Amino acid sequence: MASLRSGSGVQVVTPREDHTFLLDEEALQNLLLRADVKDRPVVLLSVAGAYRKGKSFLLDFFLRYLDHTVVILLMDTQGTFDSNSTVKDNATVFALSTMLSSVLIYNLSQNIEEDDLQHLQVLWPEMVYVGLFYIDPEFKSCLKKLVPMLLAPENLVPKQIGGQKVKARDLLNYFKSYVDVFNSEELPNPMTILQATAEANNTSASSEARNVYETLMEEICGGTKPYMPQNVLEQEHHKCLNKALHSFDSKKKMGGEDMATKFKQLLVKLKAHNESKNVYRMFSTPAVFAALFLCGYLLSVLGNTFGVQTLVAVGQAVTLGAAVMLGVWIYTRMTGNLREVGMQLDDIANKIRSFVVTQAEPALKES
Known part of the structure; x- marks a missing residue:
């Protein structure tokens, strides 16, 4: 016991x-x-x-x-x-x-x-x-x-x-x-309860279909997989999406065809939203490192202009560090190797971006 x-x-x-x-x-x-x-x-x-x-x-x-x-x-x-x-x-x-x-x-x-x-x-x-x-x-x-x-x-x-x-x-x-x-x-009437049951039933079918899509796509182009050409990725995306929609259609659902159609459309929108987030993630990290590289370069130029060697050294260090991180990140994305390193670089980029936004937000509000 x-x-x-x-x-x-x-x-x-x-x-x-x-x-x-x-x-x-x-x-x-x-x-x-x-x-x-x-x-x-x-x-x-x-x-x-x-x-x-x-x-x-x-x-x-x-x-x-x-x-x-x-x-x-x-x-x-x-x-x-x-x-x-x-x-x-x-x-x-x-x-x-x-x-x-x-x-x-x-x-x-x-x-x-x-x-x-x-x-x-x-x-x-x-x-x-x-x-x-x-x-x-x-x-x-x-x-x-x-x-x-x-x-x-x-x-x-x-x-x-x-x-x-x-x-x-x-x-x-x-x-x-x-x-x-x-x-x-x-207290709700029986039709209201039936409607709630039908919506929950369709939501469950939609969630399971979405899980089918994400699982299949992870197997095809997950972080450990090598680079895949855009046209091939698009073909695989449509195959996985069709399988997910088939999973949704094959489930017994309550609420009639109109409600099932509404949730099917929602499922397609969720896939599009999920893809947009992936695109944002793909370009977010290199954008941060590129901005960091540019800031380091500007610091070096300012240091040379005013003869401040410390500023030059800091600028060069930032430029070199940003270039190395950007190069390693591109390598992890192109080859699928060093996945954990790539995730750590994403985390570093997120922290830098969050810090900049936090510092800039008060100034933007005042203006």
Whole structure:
């Protein structure tokens, strides 16, 4: 149980005083975008129910059962029906739990009341109330049946939307969409929820297609690859783009053809934007070194003009250093060799550019 004790829960949704919910995207990304998790189908088991009725206690037993390497997410939820929560708060917690999870447990204590059924129609069988100082034998008997029924490998239920299994990285998009929808002043209607699901579904398909494009292009012309003629690079770009678009088209998507077309157009724009950034990077570093070379040359000229040898020496050193760095950078780009050196030179150029911009910004504002 050492690994269980060393772990901790990660809060990804926080209720705010104005009865809206704050999504911690960074925490969620750290959880769902890990290299060993992001491309796996996700099983999300959530427990929802009234405040102080044993939801976290129940999840603790699930964690004990899962004390080995698996890709299963267990989601605890905010307790409902306490003195501080509104009807909208309670409904939002249940709705988010239901839409995000592949298995939902409705945790109840004692008898099922009519208002319980109004919040959720499909319920898990009620379990015996657990005291603080002992575990009732009947509860243990039910627990031994419930936990394997939910978490045994042959019984796991992967999350599916539109008939396709949801990967961990896709779940991030659904979290964002659903939290945004339920942060409105009124509870959303079914069509609004369907629209949010469709947008998240298309965003996931677009992200996967973009990943296909970037992976293929990295294999063809990544930093370790030798120089490639522009016409050949253009041909490879179109091949990779077509494969990425095919990946997008082959996915089952919600929202109709109009929404799919909108996201397909967005995907093409993202590729163009990505290429423009690559072109900017390509010319940014040599431009900085060329400017540095020119500054060094001007310093040398000024030093000679006024007879200041120190200024001449500094100018010559700057000129020589800029020329060497520019030559090495061109060599790394043309041959694909010394990739780490090229990255370090890019970093040096970025720092020089940032320093100049920082120093020049106050003067520009004053003028």
